[in-house]
Amino acid sequence: MSYDCQYIQVIGPTGVGKTTTIAKMAAEAVLNDRKKIAFITTDTYRIAAIEQLKTYANLLNVPVEVAYKMSDLQLAMEKFSSFDLVFVDTAGRNYLDPQYIKETQELLSAKQSSETLLVLSLTAKEQDLQKIIENFSPFNIDKFIFTKLDETLSYGTIFNLMKKFK
Ligand SMILES: Nc1nc2c(ncn2[C@@H]2O[C@H](COP(=O)(O)OP(=O)(O)OP(=O)(O)O)[C@@H](O)[C@H]2O)c(=O)[nH]1
Numbered sequence: 574m575s576y577d578c579q580y581i582q583v584i585g586p587t588g589v590g591k592t593t594t595i596a597k598m599a600a601e602a603v604l605n606d607r608k609k610i611a612f613i614t615t616d617t618y619r620i621a622a623i624e625q626l627k628t629y630a631n632l633l634n635v636p637v638e639v640a641y642k643m644s645d646l647q648l649a650m651e652k653f654s655s656f657d658l659v660f661v662d663t664a665g666r667n668y669l670d671p672q673y674i675k676e677t678q679e680l681l682s683a684k685q686s687s688e689t690l691l692v693l694s695l696t697a698k699e700q701d702l703q704k705i706i707e708n709f710s711p712f713n714i715d716k717f718i719f720t721k722l723d724e725t726l727s728y729g730t731i732f733n734l735m736k737k738f739k
């Protein structure tokens with residue numbers, strides 16, 4: 574996978590595989606591409622979220638910083654400014670509620686330019702995914718990542734969403 578920015582923010586609804594996908598992308602970057610990478614997590618919400626990312630970080634032998642607020646995120650990004658890629662994990666929330674979009678957006682508004690990836694599970698209904706994408710529009714999503722292809726038998730949603738949201 575190629576990236577357009579040094580900082581990669583991964584956002585999306587609960588349990589879609591944000592943290593797992595970061596681990597996969599990071600493993601590819603470290604093991605195949607020999608990149609110097611780091612993790613930042615802003616998920617201080619879910620129980621054991623930090624431990625989950627730290628477990629992957631230990632396996633790949635890469636550093637992690639935890640950001641409780643925007644200023645922590647800013648400091649962590651500066652700390653990792655010499656790294657090739659910095660993956661920023663975020664908390665999954667019910668993003669049909671615009672309040673959570675606002676909270677996450679406030680937390681992520683650091684000054685470094687970053688690429689924003691929206692993770693969507695193909696096991697979700699297309700109509701709900703459309704609404705989630707619309708609610709995420711204040712983020713300027715750069716790319717979608719579809720997960721759980723292995724848990725569905727229908728893939729048309731990928732094409733419909735790509736067509737609708739370009
Ligand atoms: N079958 C399947 N399971 C997946 C995939 N990606 C992630 N999972 C599983 O989905 C569950 C949730 O994964 P996480 O990576 O913790 O999801 P998350 O979006 O970070 O979850 P929250 O941070 O709690 O919102 C775990 O059991 C993962 O193993 C996938 O592509 N296919």
Ligand SMILES: [Mg+2]
Nearest residue numbers: 591592616622
């Ligand atoms: Mg997670």
